[in-house]
C-alpha cells in the first residue's frame with residue numbers, strides 16, 4: 001500500500017530524538033532553519049516546520065490546517081474535546097463563551113487589583129536573606145492562585161491546581177497510552193468535576209466576573225461538558241506558561257545585569273517580558289492536521305499528515321531577529337509568535353502581561369533589590385512541548 005508519507009518529497013531526519021528536543025532543542029532548530037525547514041521527524045511522527053513564515057501560514061489557514069491533531073491523546077486525558085482542538089464556528093462559540101473574563105476592562109477593574117493583592121501576599125511570605133527556589137516558593141503558586149479567580153474556582157487550593165495542571169499535561173502527552181497516567185487524569189477529572197459543580201451553583205446564585213460565571217450564566221450557554229473541559233484546558237495551560245515565563249525572564253535579567261539595571265531604572269518590564277517569551281517560548285510547539293494535499297516551500301504535504309509548527313524556532317528566526325539566540329531587551333521592537341497566531345492565539349495574553357510585566361517583576365525587585373541567582377550554573381532549562389527552568393534558586397536581599 002502507498003502511504004501518504006511515501007507520496008511526499010519531504011526530507012527525513014532520523015537523527016532527532018525526543019530526548020534531544022527536551023534537553024537542547026535550539027541547536028537542532030537552528031540547523032533545521034538553515035538546512036531543512038520542512039522535515040519529517042519519525043521520532044515525533046510529524047513534519048516539523050521551523051521558519052516563522054511557515055508557522056504563521058499554517059496557523060492562519062485553519063481550513064487547510066485543522067487543530068484536531070488525531071495523534072494526541074488529549075481527548076482521553078480531558079475526557080472531552082477542548083476548544084483547542086476545534087476549528088471555525090464551533091471553536092469561536094466556545095472561545096467567545098469565556099471571553100468576558102478576558103476583556104481588557106475586566107482585567108483593569110477586577111484582575112489587576114486582585115492580582116496585585118495576591119502578589120503582595122505571596123511576596124511578603126518570602127524569607128528575606130535566605131536562598132529559596134522561586135519555582136516552587138512563588139512562581140507556581142502565584143500563577144495558580146491568580147488562575148483560580150479568573151476561572152471562578154477560588155475554592156481550589158494552589159497544591160491541587162498545580163497537581164491537576166501537571167496531571168493533565170502528562171495525560172495529554174501520554175502518547176504511549178500508559179494506563180497509570182490515564183488513571184491519574186481520571187482521578188483529577190473526577191475531583192475537578194465535583195468542584196466545578198459546586199462553583200457553578202455558587203456563580204449561578206451570585207454571578208461574578210470569572211470565566212465560569214460568564215459561561216454558566218450566558219443566554220445561550222455551551223454544554224456543561226464543554227464549560228468544564230475548557231476550564232480544564234485553562235488549568236492545563238494557565239499555570240506552567242506564566243510560571244516558566246517568569247523564571248525565564250528572571251534568568252535572562254540575572255545573566256545580563258546591565259539589562260536588569262535598565263529595567264529598574266527605566267521601567268522596561270514590558271520589554272523584559274516580551275523578550276523572555278521570545279527567547280524561550282513557554283509553549284514551544286503546536287500541531288495541525290493537514291486537510292487537503294498542499295505544498296510548503298515546494299514540498300508536497302499530503303492530506304492526513306500532521307505538521308508541527310515550532311513557534312520556539314519561529315521566535316529565533318534569523319530572518320526576523322539579529323542575534324536571535326541572545327536575551328536582549330534592547331533589541332528593536334518586533335512581533336513574535338510565543339502567544340501563537342491565528343484563531344487560537346492565546347486567550348490569556350493580556351492577563352499574562354498584566355500578571356508578570358506590570359505587577360510581579362517590578363514588585364519582586366522593589367522588595368528584593370539585591371536578589372541574586374544562588375548558583376547560575378545550577379539553572380537547567382528542559383522541555384520539548386513546554387519549556388522553562390526546572391528550578392530557580394535565588395538569594396533574597
Ligand code: HEM
Pocket residue numbers: 059083084085095150233234237238239241242245277281282283286287311337338339340341343344345346347348349351352
Ligand atoms: C506567558 C504566558 C503564556 C504563553 C506564552 C501562552 C501561550 C499560548 C499559545 C502559544 C497558545 C496557542 C496554542 C496553539 O496555537 O495551539 C495559547 C492558547 C491559549 N492560552 Fe495561553 N499562554 C500563556 C498564558 C495563558 C494564561 C495565563 C491563560 C489563562 C487562562 C491562557 C489561556 C489560553 C487559552 C484558553 C488558549 C486556547 C485558545 C484557543 O484555542 O482559542 N494562556 N497560549
